Amino acid sequence: ETGVTQSPTHLIKTRGQQVTLRCSSQSGHNTVSWYQQALGQGPQFIFQYYREEENGRGNFPPRFSGLQFPNYSSELNVNALELDDSALYLCASSQPGTENSNYGYTFGSGTRLTVV
Amino acid sequence: AQTVTQSQPEMSVQEAETVTLSCTYDTSESDYYLFWYKQPPSRQMILVIRQEAYKQQNATENRFSVNFQKAAKSFSLKISDSQLGDAAMYFCAYRYMEYGNKLVFGAGTILRVKS
Numbered sequence: 001e002t003g004v005t006q007s008p009t010h011l012i013k014t015r016g017q018q019v020t021l022r023c024s025s026q027s028g029h030n031t032v033s034w035y036q037q038a039l040g041q042g043p044q045f046i047f048q049y050y051r052e053e054e055n056g057r058g059n060f061p062p063r064f065s066g067l068q069f070p071n072y073s074s075e076l077n078v079n080a081l082e083l084d085d086s087a088l089y090l091c092a093s094s095q096p097g098t099e100n101s102n103y104g105y106t107f108g109s110g111t112r113l114t115v116v
Numbered sequence: 117a118q119t120v121t122q123s124q125p126e127m128s129v130q131e132a133e134t135v136t137l138s139c140t141y142d143t144s145e146s147d148y149y150l151f152w153y154k155q156p157p158s159r160q161m162i163l164v165i166r167q168e169a170y171k172q173q174n175a176t177e178n179r180f181s182v183n184f185q186k187a188a189k190s191f192s193l194k195i196s197d198s199q200l201g202d203a204a205m206y207f208c209a210y211r212y213m214e215y216g217n218k219l220v221f222g223a224g225t226i227l228r229v230k231s
Contacts, residue, residue: 033218042120042207042221043161056218088159094217105219107161 004093004108012114013081019113021076025093026106031055032074034066037088037110046089049074050096078113086115118143118210122222129198130230136183137193137225139208145169149211151219152182152193156204164206167191195227203229 005024013019025032031050035043045058049068063079072093078085088110119142129135141150152164167175167184175182179199183192195202208222 031217035219035221040223042122042209042223043219045212045218045220048218058218090159090161092161092219096217105161105163109158109160112159 004091004106006089006091006108006111008111009109010112010114012116015081015083015115017081018077018079019081021078021089021091021111021113023074023076023091023093023108025072025074025091029093029095029106030072031094031096032068032072033092033094033105034074034076035090035092036060036085037090038084039087043090046076081115083115086113088112118145118212118220120208120210120220120222122208122225124225125223126226126228128228128230129195131198131200133198134194134196135198135227137195137206137208137227139191139193139222141189141191141208141210143189143210150182150184150191151209151211152180152191153207153209153221154202154204155207155224161207165193198229200229200231203227 007022033048034046037043047057048055052068065077068074090110091108092105094105121140148169150167153161154164165177165180179196181194205224207224209219212218
């Protein structure tokens with residue numbers, strides 16, 4: 001098992017710019033979820049992708065969008081960056097039917113995005 | 117909507133002692149799953165323990181155990197024989213079973229372990 005890999009690990013962007021974050025899911029997992037974790041807070045669900053389709057979305061504006069590719073890797077795109085978008089972005093992969101097992105969700109180490 | 121509350125922003129424990137982290141949640145569902153995750157400085161979320169709501173028996177994983185009180189909607193984590201490696205941020209999470217199967221996290225508790 002390769003685990004979940006996220007890139008880049010750190011990123012600094014200017015307000016108004018666009019950013020793309022990437023996530024490679026764990027081998028055998030076909031579902032990817034993205035979370036935003038502001039400093040000192042718990043992660044907040046952004047959206048989930050299953051078989052290349054969005055399969056659930058949290059309370060985030062449309063400028064947060066995503067893609068999932070045939071190999072189940074995923075991208076998170078954020079347009080028109082705002083200062084409040086500064087956060088750790090976590091990706092988690094899972095396999096439907098096993099989310100409640102001890103090996104359900106596998107998280108990456110995140111991308112730290114700073115918007116200046 | 118489901119909410120998860122962790123009322124202890126920070127806790128400290130002496131090495132080899134026992135500490136309990138609190139978590140309460142609100143839900144209208146009768147069947148659900150609860151989790152405790154550990155987030156060390158490496159930032160990766162690591163599953164510590166999970167509890168199925170329909171099971172009466174409290175989950176146990178080595179030094180980690182939970183006290184699950186379904187009627188009170190309480191889900192506390194007990195760490196026995198605390199070790200320096202247990203120092204981390206701990207998050208309680210609820211698995212939202214509807215569209216998206218998202219996890220709802222609490223705000224977290226920083227656990228410090230003193231040697």
